[in-house]
Amino acid sequence: MAEMAAKGESPEVLFWVGCAGSFDDRYKKVTIAFIKILNKVGISFAVLGEEETCTGDPARRAGNEFLFQMQAMANIQVLDGYNVKKIVTACPHCFNTIKNEYPELGGNYEVIHHSTFLQQLINEGKVGLKGGGEFKGKKITYHDSCYLGRANNIYEAPREVLQALDAELVEMKRCRTKGLCCGAGGAQMFKDAEPGNKEVNIERTEDALATGANVIAAACPFCMTMMKDGVKSKEKEDSVEVLDLAELIAKNEGL
């Protein structure tokens, strides 16, 4: 972003990478897949690089409102400094926070999640629908992220993205408004679960495996981690892949 700003350019969209997309080895692949798609369709975009910091979502959900607002204000100053208007992100938590919670602190942007962004690219014919791709006829199940679904009523965009793969979309018994959380939301990602008789991600992975799908599609870095760990503990990692929507599209496009 800084480079573009120095050249006096302003990108069409800012890609908010998020902490998981920046640091988590698994989710970095999603970041790269999404960048490849952006490059392919020739959209001018920028990232904040080292100037990006945590949106504050986990701090806020864990109760530390003070820290959240410090983060939010700092981020808003950076975003406004570059006169950012439109933001796309692959993290539903970043998406929810910037879209719904930054306006009250003075940060107003058009924020879209990458599932909606990909759906728009597909509808515009810029991506997908080639037919006969890698996933044609394969069984894919989609795990609803709480922060997309119930939190923001985004249920169809990710499914429409999957349909573009010409795959067989199979639903879990708990889906859409009744979708079961992966177990990581509300800052659970950053602590051990409270005492119980089962891990939430195992319960959810069982839902996913029961569909007989070869691919569990996710659209959130935390869901990705939880489902991946779930599949691993069920010793199914050889037959079942957990992939992000951007990875699926990028693979289908041969990127």
Place this chain on the structure above:
Amino acid sequence: MQYISQIAFLVVVAVATYFLYKRITQIRKNILLGKAAGRNDNQPDRWKTMLLVAFGQKKMFKRPLPAFLHLLVYVGFLVINLEVLEFVIDGIAGTHRIFAPFLGDFYTVLINVFEFLAIGVLLSCVIFLIRRNVLGVKRFKGSEMKKWPTLDANLILITEIILMFAILTMNATDMLIQGQDEHYAQTGTFFFSQFLMPLFEGLSVSTLILVERFAWWFHIVGILGFAVYVTYSKHLHIALAFPNTWYSNLKPKGEMENMAAITNEVKMMLGMPVENAEEPPAEIGRFGAKDVNDLSWVNIMNAYSCTECGRCTSQCPANITGKKLSPRKIMMDTRDRAEEVGASIAAGGKGLEDGKSLLGDYITKEEINACTSCNACVEACPVNIDPLSIILQMRRYVAMEESGSPASWNSMFQNVETSFAPWKFAPTDRFKWADELNKEPN
């Protein structure tokens, strides 16, 4: 003699009204222990939500069978209450079935409709009792469903069954009396209660009148008594569902309420202009919620609107996997605490200063720490109760007033502060992922 029954009726109504009024005033006070909520915006949407969700029962239909049975009871409740109008006029005026001569055949039709609904209510309540006590549907169980909540649920159902029986008995004996005493208003045949007639055949007219009057009095006193009982019961949802949905959160469920007091502090720290800077800062009680008075009044109204159906808890990922958290318990605890504080204040006691608090004595940290903020409970609630709001406000209290968050959350806070990410990575490594992109041939 006639005047005695009229006076008795008025006395009964007056006593019931007195208790109802007292109780409603008390509940209002208890709810207003909470802070202002600012939910008067967007009124057209609020009316629409209330019409759809409360009046139209939209969210109930996610589970079709209980929704259908509940609809029968609900419509029965709304429509049969029209008949109570006749009860009241008869009671005050000392008349008997005052509408019958005016409405003629239509009266028969009306009463038949009421009887049909009464049968619907009766059957539904019987099925509900079976679901609770025989089939043992899981969401009616749970650690918070102790003696009183279980008894309360059964009492409501049994009372409704008995009240419906009273109507049918009254109609059956009335028809028998009509056959023997032409002074009685002729009403035609009532389809359902005629099947009860054999039970009373052969009784003398005076006995029949006695039974009929007993059923009449039983029904009206029963209804009034039940109305008072409801205010102490989970059944209060029949009234509060309406305001509760009107005051729903209309924003996206993922959005957390902003804390303006903190915004001002943060702005001052960052040297940014603060709104209303000249005004002295409003008195800040405490950050987050420890007790009922820290919550908003809508939170407390939510608690009084809860009918303990357990849809929230049955959808809660933490509860499903055996954690202590149960969103229903959060609501029941909030109500119990509001009742306790309200009763104490009314009795001139210590109220909020009784050394107890909602967080700690009712709700534990283990419960609130188990929440994934997934909004499944909020989505599941047929009357738009928001248990998550209470949980998150309590987390704020624990984090900011007690610094009592779990150790790994405190480390996460530290990471965000120092590394600007919830994990401990060097901020300068944030852009390293791009190296991999550059490595690959394009």
